[in-house]
Amino acid sequence: MSTRHVLLGLLAAGPSHGYDLKRRHDEQFPQARPLAYGQVYTTLQRLVRDGLAEVEGTDSEGGPERTLYRSTDAGAHELTRWAGEVMPPAPFVTNEIFAKVVVSILASGDPAAYLTAQRAAHMARMRELTAVKTAPGTDLATALSADYALNHLDADLRWMTTTAARLTTLTAEVDSA
Amino acid sequence: MSTPLLTGRRLFKAHGSTPALRGASVELHPGEILAVTGASGSGKSTLLHCLAGIVRPDEGTVEYAGERLDEASEARLGELRRTEFGVVFQFGQLIPELTAVDNVALPLLLAGTPRQAARERAIAWLERFGVRGQEALRPGEMSGGQAQRVSLARALVTGPKVVFADEPTGALDSLSGEQVMTALTHTAREAATAVLLITHDAQVAAYADREVTLRDGVLAAEAAEVAR
Amino acid sequence: MSVELRLAWLLTKDSDRRERWRVLLTALGAGLATGFGLGAVAVAALRGHHNIALASGLLNDQGERSGIVFTLLLLLVPVLGFLGQCARVGAVHRDRRLAGLRLSGATPGQVRRIAGLEAGLACLAGSMAASVCFVPLLLHLWQAPPATVWVAGTLVVLAVPVLGTLVSLLALRRVVAEPLGWVRRVRPRGKRGLGLLFPLVAPAGVLVVGMLVAPRSFGGFYTSPALVLAVVIVTGLSAVRLSGVTSRRIGRHLAERTGDPAVLIAAERLRDDPWAAARTHAAVLLVTVVGTGFMGVRQVLLDTLRLRGPDTLAADISFYTTGIDLTGAALLLALAITLFGLAVGTAESLATRRRGLAAQAAAGVPIAVLARALLLETALPLAPAVALAGLGGMGISTWYALLADTEGTSVLPLVPLLVPVAVYAACILAAATSLPLLRRSVRPAELRYA
Known part of the structure; x- marks a missing residue:
């Protein structure tokens, strides 16, 4: 995920300082990995360097000094371009589960046991996400991001079920390669 | 852990010469939502039918609150299904000629509740499942999701201890399915009703507290033990 | 081809x-x-x-x-x-x-x-x-x-x-x-016309054919069969119409008030498709009209013949009784065929609903309630229709009695009143023949097929 574009997007609502941006990011993308403050700070500096954002001023009343940033015209333009750009659909298949299964076969491990354990872990996470999604008073943003994750986990699960059913053939194929 | 409310032990059941259950054992605790998953033909529905006293197992025992269902009379089983259990199928449990409110009121009428009181309670339940305003519609005039929510209201209106749900979202799109599942699990948790949920869909199973998987008529864990 | x-x-x-x-x-x-x-x-x-x-x-x-x-x-x-x-x-x-x-x-x-x-x-x-x-x-x-x-x-x-x-x-x-x-399931709309047309056209067609084939029987000794047939058709038709209208009325009335689940189910089914019942019952009602009329005519005719004494008759009295009894047998045969049709119709209605019925039973609706609903579905709308058909038949026999009663001696025949009662009972029995099928339909095995 492009942190600089997300920050640009948050700045589009009006000038803001680093800590505020981090808080709003975590609110807006509830199930995502929370942003580190250091990362926000370096990203903002790069945006200023590239002319996409600029310093509006500082305000330091009753606390540590805080720099206010705002988006430039170039920044707004770049944001529009990025938001409309199509994401390349899975250019590389990175499937750690599959890698583990193959390695496990190569090293004469127990891929079936691994898949069972992984399935249980996936289900546990799906139950968590479902609980988050259906808790009373959950906002739509949270529900939708949980849904996104649920659908991906579900896809993984279905893939694991198919793979588990065809492990014998896969083992023969990997061993003979 | 608490004592199980409903226990099936080493259940065998064949349809003709085709075995559906081959020694499956399962426990359902009070207030627990248990998902039973598995591929088509793994024996999920047959397990539900045995546990709900709809069919008798060929072998094995079913015990509900200390009572042996595999030995109970048909009359007793019918009474249990009317009062202590609620069932929701994929479709078909609503009477097509009855309105939504009468369908929900039916179990109460069967228990001898006067018509007006039964209707009032039915309307309250319909409201709870977000199908208020559709009381006078018949099942054929509702969407699949609405009909399933009416079915849930009918299953829960008597305040059962266990709800048996066999692919309750099987005929629904994902959004309607979500609404049905949310309504079911919320109500069940509120009323501490146990739910036995049959599904082949992991996203539906994720609404449960616990999941067991059937494979060829036995639970997957048991299958692994047998294989060893 | x-x-x-x-x-x-x-x-x-x-x-x-x-x-x-x-x-x-x-x-x-x-x-x-x-x-x-x-x-x-x-x-x-x-x-x-x-x-x-x-x-x-x-x-x-x-x-x-x-x-x-x-x-x-x-x-x-x-x-x-x-x-x-x-x-x-x-x-x-x-x-x-x-x-x-x-x-x-x-x-x-x-x-x-x-x-x-x-x-x-x-x-x-x-x-x-x-x-x-x-x-x-x-x-x-x-x-x-x-x-x-x-x-x-x-x-x-x-x-x-x-x-x-x-x-x-x-x-x-x-x-x-x-x-x-x-x-x-699509509810049949506008089929009503056909349902009413059939009982109108069929007897009329048969009447015409009958007149062509057997012109002499229409100038009979005591009877004017054409008129009788006309009365039969009109009464039969109004009975069908009444059956349809009362089905809906009874359905609506009971569905709103009853606290009995079996009555509720039967009433809602009647309200839903009242003409299905009416069509099924058309033949029953015709048989009732004709049967009631026949019993009256038979009684009056035999009374009159006996009154006249054997000397005035063209043939032995057994000639007349055999003829009348043969007509009675034909009516019984018609009734049997009709009842068989009613039983088949009930069985068919069960067979198409078997999955739903199995689901009802699985949900704990007692089979006794489903069985009672099934019988009520036949019994409720048939009662007023059969009563009217019986009245029509009584009308025929009364009229015939007045016609024949030249010497003012014979009394109004009351035996025909038994006919509608018997037909009604027979219809409910015919519907009841489906009950074993109901028991089979609610087997849980039916749940496994969509």
């Missing part, structure tokens, strides 16, 4: 249980129709005076023979009603199957022809069976029947399957148009 015929044959041969039932019942109906037709042909072919050792010599003379031909033709009415019921057996299942044929690329015309031929084959089997039984009987009674009997008989045997095919083509004109066919 040969492709369609082959497909129709294959579909009939490899059909499942429900299909077999329809084929069997259709064949039975066709067999009955053929039997009555052949009987009418044989009797009508007789000319002049013969001594026939059947029914106290009732077949000996032309005048009485005409009456018998007319009765045999009248018996075709309940048989047609019965065939109509047979067409309903497995209708949903058949509609799906035909829609499947459409999906796999058959044209509407082809599907219609296949379905029509299926019915035609069943009717052919029935009419063949009937003729196989009829021919030895005929040869036994009549050593050398003239060629006209054979020709007309063959025509009847062939006409029945052809008619069966045409009727099913007519019935299927809507079904096969759509490849996706029957998906969800």
